[in-house]
Amino acid sequence: MARFRGRLHDARTATVLGRWLGLAIAVCFLTGLASHVLQTPPDWLAPRLPSRPVWGYRLTQGLHVSTGIVAVPLLLAKLWSVSPALFQWPPVRSVRHALERASVAVLVAAALLELALGLVNIAQWYPWPFSFRRTHWALAWVLMGATLLHVAVKAPDIARHWRRRRADPDAADRRSLLRGVGAAAGVLTLVTAGQSVPALRPLTLLAPRRPDASAQGVPVNRTAAQAGVGRLAVERWRLVVLGPRGYALTLDELRALPQHTARLPIACVEGWSVSADWTGVRLRDLLDRAGAPGDARVRVVSAQSRGAYRTTEMGPTYARDGLTLLALRLNGSVLSPDHGFPARIIAPNRPGVLQTKWVTRIEVMAR
Template sequence: MVRFRGRLHDARTATVLGRWLGLAVVVCFFTGLVSHLLQEPPGWLAPRLPSRPVWGYRLTQGLHVATGVAAVPLLLVKLWAVYPALFQWPPVRSARHALERASVGVLVATALLETVLGLANIAQWYPWPFSFRRTHWALAWVLLGATLLHVAVKAPDIARHWRRRRVDPDAADRRSLLRGVGAAVGVLTVVTAGQSVPALRPLTLLAPRRPDASTQGVPVNRTAAQAGVGRIAVAGWRLVVAGPEGYALTLHELRELPQHTERLPIACVEGWSASAEWTGVRLRDLLDRAGAPAAARVRVVSSQRRGAYRTTEMGPTYTRDGLTLLALRLNGEELSPDHGFPARIIAPNRPGVLQTKWVSRIEVVAR
């Protein structure tokens, strides 16, 4: 039998770290749930997705990524505190103990995998052949279930060590360890969260993107070249609005319509966000001209040839919102090719992947 004499490999340390890590798991799960429902809503929810607050997705996805990054030191130190339990002998002592070890195995494996996948996604590095989003979503449910099962199995131990003991010879060392972990969490948050929190941008050292240093003040996830979109000739481009009274517009005609400027954030699943001034035509004005019913859904079609989200759909809460624009200009400048020239969608409280670029067609779907 292996004997571990190191201090702090104990239930009290594991319980304190577990509280923090459990909170991070819960925050990540529910903010991830919001992101998933906004991107792939069930049929009953699609027409009711909220367009307010305009910064809603920016907050939830920024919190999701920041909490996931903060969970890295928490997870590593938690594993350090409990790893001697892996060498217990005999390995299984009872049915309850077997259930506990099985739940721990699933919990640890899923937590590590979710963390690695999430960090790779932040950096837009995908060395695997499967879909990140679907895998991340499925593993999130496994992680939540394994966490709840683990808490249920360990409830007696958690209750016993939840509060500080009156006599605890390791209290000073434990406080030092927890202060160190807290400092690591704080530092990681400060040097990465600047990609979504403007006040922290001067301290952004590890985040893969700095919105304020991006072209036209907004980062680009997929360039025109990556999407297979060549230089779109203005003379041959037409915006087709398909509806009961469908029509087509040249870029010159689109520019002649009433233009509106709105300051809206754009936020992405990688955790970055940026506020910008968008100028263009209100989507509801284009739909009214096409005779679209007020409750109609709209399909937006892009000219892109490669990649996901070539088409997206919008419910009436977005299409009838006065802030939703078919944008032609960004921060006072004509859209660059990478930002969606000649026209792109910008809508409040909507994931960045659904803010369709290189728009060529808008279709009224149905009531």
């Protein structure tokens, strides 16, 4: 058997790196949980989802992606620190050791796959036939469960090596290693976080999105062509609002209604976000005209012919928020086809995939 040598392949190094990695995994899990709940809330929670703060989803999803990227060098360093233990012989020495090995195997496999899928999603490259969102969600629970099991099994060792020993001949070398890992994580953050942190945009070298260099100042994940939306004939387009007093509006009639402008961020699951000036009609004004109850949920239907988000729903906290608009203009200009012309939804604290473009119908849902 190969023998691994190195003074820093020890429990103290593994414990320190494990603390950092565990924190990154926990933040990723909690922010991912928030994103999942906002996208697919259970029925009992949907009417209560908060529309404030307006930057809430921008913060949580930016943290989700940034900590996922930071976790990559932490995971690699952690695996390096424990590599001798991975090749011990015999592989299983006791029941406790078997549980430890099993938790490590699941933990490593889930962590590597989860991070790889997340990085590929940031680049919007999907070379697989399965649903990214469902797979990412399921793996998150596997990873979190394996992490908790591993911590429980290794608790005695973690407690023993949590604090630095007074006489530690390897302390200087360990600090150098940890500083190197920390520097790598910091550099990765600086060159990628600019897609969601405006102050860091000049340093954005590796992020796949540059919001400030996009058409109308906002990136486009799904173009009109990709969504199967042809050129909408303005003279034939109608906004249909279904409710107790349903009605339909032409684009000119919609433009003639009171217009409001709100500066709101739009944030996507890939981690990018940007604030923009949106101008249009308040959704609550359209609902009031249709006689919608104040606590009614709303379904928004898009003209796109395919895609998982052709229809979306929102609870009353979003629908009645004064900042939720059926937007007609973006940053002072008429919406481009790729940004949802002639009308799209923009709401505070809401994932970008739910900011429905190419809106043709708004339905007041039965309570």
